[in-house]
Amino acid sequence: MVRSRPVTVTRSWLALAGGRLGPPLERQSRAARSALQRAARRLLHLWRSSLQLRVIASTMLLGLIVVLLLGTYLYQRIADGLVNDRVLTARAEATSQTRAAQARFDSAGRMDAVSLTQLAFDIVGQLSSPGADQSRQVILTRASDNTGPASVPTVLSGEVGLPRVPAGLRSAIAADPGHQQVQIVSISAPDGATVPAAMVGSRVTLPAAGRYELYFVFPLEREQQTLRVVGRTFALGGIALVLLLGGVAYVVTRLVVDPVRRAALVAERLSSGRLHERMRAHGEDDIARLGKSFNAMADSLQKKIRQLEDLSRVQQRFVSDVSHELRTPLTTIRMAGDLIHDSRHDFGPSVSRSAELLHNEIDRFESLLSDLLEISRFDAGAAALDVEATDLRVTLDRAIESTAALAARRGSRLEVIPTDGPCVAEIDPRRVERILRNLVANAIEYGEGRPVTVQLGVNENAVAVSVSDSGVGLRQGEAALVFNRFWRADPARARTTGGTGLGLAISREDARLHGGWLHAWGESAVGSCFRLTLPRHTGVPIEYSPLPLKPKEVPSPPGPGSGLGPRPVAASGSPES
Ligand code: ADP
Numbered sequence: 001m002v003r004s005r006p007v008t009v010t011r012s013w014l015a016l017a018g019g020r021l022g023p024p025l026e027r028q029s030r031a032a033r034s035a036l037q038r039a040a041r042r043l044l045h046l047w048r049s050s051l052q053l054r055v056i057a058s059t060m061l062l063g064l065i066v067v068l069l070l071g072t073y074l075y076q077r078i079a080d081g082l083v084n085d086r087v088l089t090a091r092a093e094a095t096s097q098t099r100a101a102q103a104r105f106d107s108a109g110r111m112d113a114v115s116l117t118q119l120a121f122d123i124v125g126q127l128s129s130p131g132a133d134q135s136r137q138v139i140l141t142r143a144s145d146n147t148g149p150a151s152v153p154t155v156l157s158g159e160v161g162l163p164r165v166p167a168g169l170r171s172a173i174a175a176d177p178g179h180q181q182v183q184i185v186s187i188s189a190p191d192g193a194t195v196p197a198a199m200v201g202s203r204v205t206l207p208a209a210g211r212y213e214l215y216f217v218f219p220l221e222r223e224q225q226t227l228r229v230v231g232r233t234f235a236l237g238g239i240a241l242v243l244l245l246g247g248v249a250y251v252v253t254r255l256v257v258d259p260v261r262r263a264a265l266v267a268e269r270l271s272s273g274r275l276h277e278r279m280r281a282h283g284e285d286d287i288a289r290l291g292k293s294f295n296a297m298a299d300s301l302q303k304k305i306r307q308l309e310d311l312s313r314v315q316q317r318f319v320s321d322v323s324h325e326l327r328t329p330l331t332t333i334r335m336a337g338d339l340i341h342d343s344r345h346d347f348g349p350s351v352s353r354s355a356e357l358l359h360n361e362i363d364r365f366e367s368l369l370s371d372l373l374e375i376s377r378f379d380a381g382a383a384a385l386d387v388e389a390t391d392l393r394v395t396l397d398r399a400i401e402s403t404a405a406l407a408a409r410r411g412s413r414l415e416v417i418p419t420d421g422p423c424v425a426e427i428d429p430r431r432v433e434r435i436l437r438n439l440v441a442n443a444i445e446y447g448e449g450r451p452v453t454v455q456l457g458v459n460e461n462a463v464a465v466s467v468s469d470s471g472v473g474l475r476q477g478e479a480a481l482v483f484n485r486f487w488r489a490d491p492a493r494a495r496t497t498g499g500t501g502l503g504l505a506i507s508r509e510d511a512r513l514h515g516g517w518l519h520a521w522g523e524s525a526v527g528s529c530f531r532l533t534l535p536r537h538t539g540v541p542i543e544y545s546p547l548p549l550k551p552k553e554v555p556s557p558p559g560p561g562s563g564l565g566p567r568p569v570a571a572s573g574s575p576e577s
Pocket of ligand 1: 490
């Protein structure tokens with residue numbers, strides 16, 4: 001067991017080093033990466049969507065920067081103050097001690113090297129702090145410019161922790177022997193830690209031995225401890241301050257953001273049709289004023305919408321009533337017209353021609369009336385689907401059959417491009433046949449006798465039929481207008497099929513009722529294409545159409561309305577686009 005472990009480690013390490021992870025490792029790293037990405041996306045979304053989070057985070061960040069700058073500055077000032085104080089006292093202490101030492105050396109008079117060394121040891125021992133106390137240590141060493149015999153060696157007050165005297169300090173004393181010199185050095189504390197210390201040095205003269213330097217080392221341990229406490233206090237205080245700032249920002253933003261969020265929610269509900277929704281507006285402050293103005297705006301909007309709805313209802317009602325009222329006289333006119341039409345050969349040529357005209361116009365009148373009644377049903381929300389699973393090929397065949405006579409009259413050839421397999425969808429066959437009949441009849445009507453192509457398409461959740469012709473086409477912007485009621489590209493254009501101008505409007509309503517799309521594309525003198533896309537299953541939304549809107553052979557001018565995309569906006573003019 002013990003031996004096999006390094007082998008396992010080495011293998012996996014080699015695999016890692018070679019960049020080839022084993023399959024489970026690879027899967028794990030991919031999962032970790034995607035989890036990280038998901039978390040990052042969620043965080044980004046939260047950051048973008050929450051004003052509160054942004055305010056709190058910015059306040060805390062700014063607070064942190066201020067605390068850091070201020071804390072560092074204050075800490076530095078305190079540290080400088082503490083060290084300067086200590087250095088001042090160290091200097092004073094060193095001055096008096098050096099004077100005392102010099103006095104003792106002076107009073108000793110001339111003596112041999114051994115006695116002088118003994119005296120030096122005594123003086124250093126007395127000058128330094130007693131026992132284990134290391135708060136003042138002393139070094140006596142020969143000056144660098146003393147070239148006489150080294151009768152007294154370097155004397156240290158303690159064994160541990162004393163540093164070598166820095167060369168800089170020594171040369172400073174040599175350069176200015178009359179003055180005391182100070183330098184901050186590092187010494188080792190008894191516990192092994194490194195502690196800063198103030199080293200104060202000055203010149204003394206030993207009888208017979210000449211120039212020596214006397215150094216006092218004052219550890220700054222207490223100052224360091226004080227600074228540590230100050231630093232910790234600053235850090236804790238800073239953290240507490242930043243958190244406090246975050247808390248304050250949270251409370252303040254809640255006070256402001258909450259009403260704004262409530263306003264957004266109410267606005268969303270209003271726009272989704274719940275016109276009675278209002279904001280709470282208590283008090284006199286700005287938020288209350290916002291609430292009151294918002295509610296006043298909602299009141300006036302609701303009033304206007306109600307008025308428009310009433311007006312629209314009255315209009316729809318009027319159209320519906322008129323259409324219904326016209327049915328009875330029209331039936332009578334129809335019967336009388338048919339009678340006259342049947343016996344037109346008994347009249348003179350002009351009356352006979354009038355009888356034919358009357359007959360045609362009665363036909364147009366009838367289809368107009370039935371289209372108007374159908375539109376009124378859509379407006380009243382009374383149109384309902386009669387859904388059954390139907391093969392779209394059958395529905396299309398029926399629509400083509402019913403337009404065959406028109407195609408023959410106009411000399412148009414119909415080409416059908418079927419799907420490979422069945423094209424079944426849950427649709428109302430009567431309504432879909434009506435849409436297709438209208439599209440094919442229009443293509444023949446405006447196709448100028450050129451071939452009309454009808455293509456079927458199917459994908460996982462949609463079926464589609466596109467009807468394209470190479471006739472007059474549509475001018476720019478007209479693709480968005482063709483679905484408007486009574487809109488015609490050329491109102492003066494003679495109609496032979498007796499179109500009412502409502503065909504595409506009804507087709508669009510029919511497509512919408514299915515949850516489908518009806519889109520148009522056209523180019524002047526090139527042709528047009530109308531594409532119906534329906535969901536295969538009721539209630540399952542369409543993602544994209546199986547067929548392109550623009551025929552492939554047409555060169556593409558820049559602009560919308562082309563391609564397979566799910567939302568060819570400008571081409572359709574329909575809200576589903
Ligand atoms: P109608 O055909 O009865 O006028 P529609 O609603 O079916 O009414 O069509 C509205 C208008 O759209 C037509 O008058 C015509 O100008 C235009 N249109 C429809 N289909 C085509 C087409 N295939 N090519 C060119 N224009 C068309």
